[in-house]
Amino acid sequence: MGTRNARTNAKQARHRARHMARVASIERAYYDAMAMTSIVSEPRRNPNWGDAAFRGNCDGTLVKDLILRYRVTSAADPMEGSGTTRDVVQWLNQEYKLGVTYWGGDLRSGFNLLKQQLPGKYDLVWVHPPYWDIVRYSDHGADLSTSEDYTLFLTRLRRCLTNCAQAVAPGGRLAVLVGDVRKRGRYYCIARDVMKMEGELGELSTVIIKAQHNVRSNAKRYNGLVEPRILHETCVVFRRSPG
Numbered sequence: 001m002g003t004r005n006a007r008t009n010a011k012q013a014r015h016r017a018r019h020m021a022r023v024a025s026i027e028r029a030y031y032d033a034m035a036m037t038s039i040v041s042e043p044r045r046n047p048n049w050g051d052a053a054f055r056g057n058c059d060g061t062l063v064k065d066l067i068l069r070y071r072v073t074s075a076a077d078p079m080e081g082s083g084t085t086r087d088v089v090q091w092l093n094q095e096y097k098l099g100v101t102y103w104g105g106d107l108r109s110g111f112n113l114l115k116q117q118l119p120g121k122y123d124l125v126w127v128h129p130p131y132w133d134i135v136r137y138s139d140h141g142a143d144l145s146t147s148e149d150y151t152l153f154l155t156r157l158r159r160c161l162t163n164c165a166q167a168v169a170p171g172g173r174l175a176v177l178v179g180d181v182r183k184r185g186r187y188y189c190i191a192r193d194v195m196k197m198e199g200e201l202g203e204l205s206t207v208i209i210k211a212q213h214n215v216r217s218n219a220k221r222y223n224g225l226v227e228p229r230i231l232h233e234t235c236v237v238f239r240r241s242p243g
Contacts, residue, residue, distance in 0.1 A: 030071075033065040033066075033069040038208050040065075043214075045213075050081070056131075058210075067088070070123065070173060072124045073099070073100055073123055074101045074122045074124070075103075075125075077128075078125070080105065081128070103120060113160045115142070116163070117163055118166075118167035122169055124175065128177045130144045131190060132153045132188065134181055144157060161200075168240040169240070170240055171240065173238065175238075177233055177234070178190045178233065178236065179191075180230055182230060191234035191236060194236045202238035202241075203241065206237045208234070210235055
């Protein structure tokens with residue numbers, strides 16, 4: 001009997017130790033996310049999330065930190081591309097047993113954000129739209145990267161973001177990652193124009209500057225360029241009122 005009790009006690013002790021280690025790991029992850037600032041830089045891409053070969057794809061660390069910082073229980077990405085957000089949520093659920101629910105859609109899989117509503121309400125809606133026509137993703141008429149001029153692009157982007165905002169749960173957030181564009185000597189500040197949508201998309205909550213690393217344009221030389229090269233993106237976060 002004594003041997004059996006000893007084995008049971010040892011098993012329970014191991015279980016408690018694993019549980020405490022997991023709790024400590026989760027708390028450390030929350031602590032790290034709370035330590036993030038309005039400037040983020042991740043020189044080394046996490047290979048577990050998304051596909052680095054997919055044009056326009058970004059590292060998922062910022063998505064991870066937003067989910068942890070805001071204690072998100074449900075997330076959506078209606079322009080998921082290679083699936084970075086989906087992979088981040090899956091990793092968080094496996095690593096920390098968070099139980100975050102996720103919905104993702106994309107034009108390639110038949111979801112048209114210009115015309116369709118997201119199928120629920122979410123604590124976090126993350127969207128990483130095309131930066132106008134810098135990368136041409138397809139020839140589909142609803143692809144924002146096919147917009148012939150900036151005015152048309154902005155009109156269509158506003159429609160997409162409005163559909164995203166309508167899917168944010170009370171107290172939740174819409175995070176929009178965009179990059180500015182320089183074209184034919186003119187600077188198009190997409191981030192500024194997204195910020196000006198405050199009210200339509202919710203209350204402007206924060207603006208995060210994300211340094212760009214390992215982008216294809218880094219290998220190009222721009223002779224005669226007077227202004228500094230664009231090597232940042234902007235994550236504009238809107239919050240929906242809890243009421």
